Amino acid sequence: MGRTHPGAPARTAADGRPVWLPLVSAHQDKQSGKLRDGDLDAQHAFGDLDGHRPALLDVHEAFEDGTAYRAELSVRVDQPVLTDDSVLHGPT
Structure with a gap:
């Protein structure tokens, strides 16, 4: 079973830029589909949407x-x- 641990605010070591750092874990033999690629896929497809998406x-x-x-x-x-909530249930 996969689990998302609460993210935390952090700063980059190189330049001190403010960042967000969540951690996800899953059993190694069951990781397929557990360590989702949604954020990575969205970054490749949409980028930051001109600053509207982190x-x-x-x-x-x-x-x-x-x-x-x-x-x-x-x-x-x-x-x-x-x-x-990571799932939108209606207009925001």
Whole structure:
């Protein structure tokens, strides 16, 4: 079973840029479909939509003791959150 751990605000080591860093984990043998590629696919397809979508800066995957981990580093936005749910149930 996959699990998304709460993201956290962070800063890049190189230039101190504000970023957001969530972590996802899943059993290594069941990671297919668990470590979703939605953010990566959206970045490739749409970019940052002229600043309307946080740009995905980097993705890192690691495997340890039968667990797969993925960290996704994206630009931290300073605008109010529209929803605290990853699934939109109606207009925002």
